[in-house]
Amino acid sequence: MSEEFKVEIKPENLVYQKPALTTDATMHYCPGCSHGTVHSLIAEVIEEMGIQDSTIGVSPVGCSVFAYNYIDIDWAEAAHGRACALATAMKRLNPGKMVFTYQGDGDLAAIGTGETIHACNRGENIAIIFINNAIYGMTGGQMAPTTLVGMKTATTPEGRRVDLHGYPFKIAEMLTHLDGVSYITRQSVNNPVNVRRAKKAIRKGFEKAMAGKGTSFIEIVATCNSGWKLSPVEANRWMEEHMHPVYPLGDLKDI
Amino acid sequence: MEEVRLMKGNEVLAEAAIRCGCDGYFGYPITPQSEVLETLMELKPWETTGMVVLQAESEIAAINMLYGGAATGKRVMTSSSSPGISLMSEGLSYLAGAELPCVVVNVQRGGPGLGTIQPSQSDYFQATKAPGHGGFRMIVLAPFSVQEMHDFVGLAFDLAFKYRTPVMILSDGVIGQMMEKVVLGPQQPRWTDEYIAETCMDWALTGKKGRGRNIVTSVDLDPNSHERFNLKLQAKYRNIEENEVRYETVRTDDAEYLLVAYGSAARIGEKVVEMAREEGYRLGLLRPVTLYPFPTGPIEVLSRQVKGILALEMSAGQLIEDVKLASQCRVPAYHYGRTGGVVPSPGEVYEAFKAHFPK
Helix, strand or coil, X not given: CCHHXXXXXXXXXXXXXXXXXXXXXXXXXXXXXXXXXXXXXXXXXXXXXXXXXXXXXXXXXXXXHHHHHCECCEEEECCCCCHHHHHHHHHHHCCCCEEEEEEEHHHHHHHCHHHHHHHHHHCCCCEEEEEECCEECCCCCEECCCXXXXXXXXXXXXXXXXXXXCCCCCHHHHHCCXXXXXXXXXXXXXXXXXXXXXXXXXXXXXXXXXXXXXXXXXXXXXXXXXXXXXXXXXXXXHHHHHHHXXXXXXXXXXX | CCEEEEEEHHHHHHHHHHHCCCCEEEECCCCCCCHHHHHHHHHCHHHCXXXXXXXXXXXXXXXXXXXXXXXXXXXXXXXXXXXXXXXCHHHHHHHHHCCCCEEEEXXXXXXXXXXXXXXXXXXXXXXXXXXXXXXXXXXXXXXXXXXXXHHHHHHHXXXXXXXXXXXXXXXXXXXXXXXXXXXXXXXXXXXXXXXXXXXXXXXXXXXCCCCCCCEECCCCCCHXXXXXXXXXXXXXXXXXXXXXXXXXXXXCCCCCEEEECCXXXXXXXXXXXXXXXXXXXXXXXXXXXXXXXXXXXXXXXXXXXXXXXXXXXXXXXXXXXXXXXXXXCCCCEEEEECCCCCCCCHHHHHHHHHHXXXX
């Protein structure tokens, strides 16, 4: 190695590190899954806002059921789909706390559609993190409400057919019609630029919820390389080519 | 000076909730108990005690709001009627599995299905044996007067927090709708956040300030550790069975025959005891106040004294199973009941009694 590329390991040269609020527990997520990245972003946002002692997270049923193992804050694990009902009461009974839910597509947009819509319509001052990877990861790769047309899953072995299963559920678009929601955005963590954008969006959502502006809804279009049966790199590429056109990134509502 | 009023059972539930310092009520309208939510909305306790009242979008949402509120150490409550309670089954199981305290009122109506809006006691099995999946229990209190609708709200909260368990007040359309004199308790202050953070420090989600983080969950994928948790729950239930049995008796000291009835059926039973005594039958009444834990011991003792037992309930025969188990079938034990919302008259019950136990 030549002199000019000499590596200087000094604290002031450190660009990235494990967020202080991320625990040392070994993650159960598959290598390549987006959950770990999003967890880190949430941990960083909570830390940067200095609200680790007053934040309550609600984890769902699905792959992220054990989200509570990884971020060092108070957590409740909800019944399948009911995270927004829990969060509603938590926030109303503890208005000074930051309350957020972390939910997958099956949890939020299938079994929990009712709770999601009504929490948003009431304008609960909570943040909802919605991980959309178009598949049921934990139960072994079945069709999600957000599964793309033609996409093969364990319950759509020949691909999702509109005549049998209907259309991919664009719940973020639907929620824009509800007056209680002040911020709806769709992000992805497929490259460093988007990771930084997603973090900004999460921070904005948390700040709006704390400011009492109503519900914040942050969708993250995510990979499930195991469920999609692709390598992590291929999954990222597949997401960009197939998911992003159906679920375009950017703010849908910001008032 | 005590405050005496003439009130409906359902209205009293609302009044008692506020007065005992309840933090939050979450409910969905259903006959015959909609007055609970209506009364709370009229009384506006958020302006006085700070209690939160919210009309949920469904019973499923309501019970999960209880889960969220209870997880933060707050004293939360809901009420519903039979079909709505069925929708809460999953949530009750999660509450029991996460060992969270809460109060759930079931003002029963006749079933199955949408059934009727008239009074019934057909949810006894559901309340006492399997309120949801997974093999858990809840303490079940059965009020038989408007006064007890009042008194049991505070008692239910005390028991819920003492054992960290859901507690059900199992009432019915008779008690919910009827008006009686009631002595109201004084206004108790709500628990402060500081008090909750201190007394519920090892489990409540109050923010992890000054302690390690708390996690409220009912999932554990390791069968051995999950069995240990189940054994812990069972030990709690044995403790409850040992310490929380409540019941009342009417003229059982010299009884040759025993009537067992709870809730509004016990009101009818009291009249049947009078009618029987007038005709020379030495009939007594045992009224279970807690349906779980069931007064097995007292019925066992009485079964050694009497010649026969009649279980009276507004169902096709549910309570009778526990009565037979408690009495160990030592003496003949029969069921009398009406279903579908029909409230039996004391006269027809007495006739049934005489048919089983002729002089």
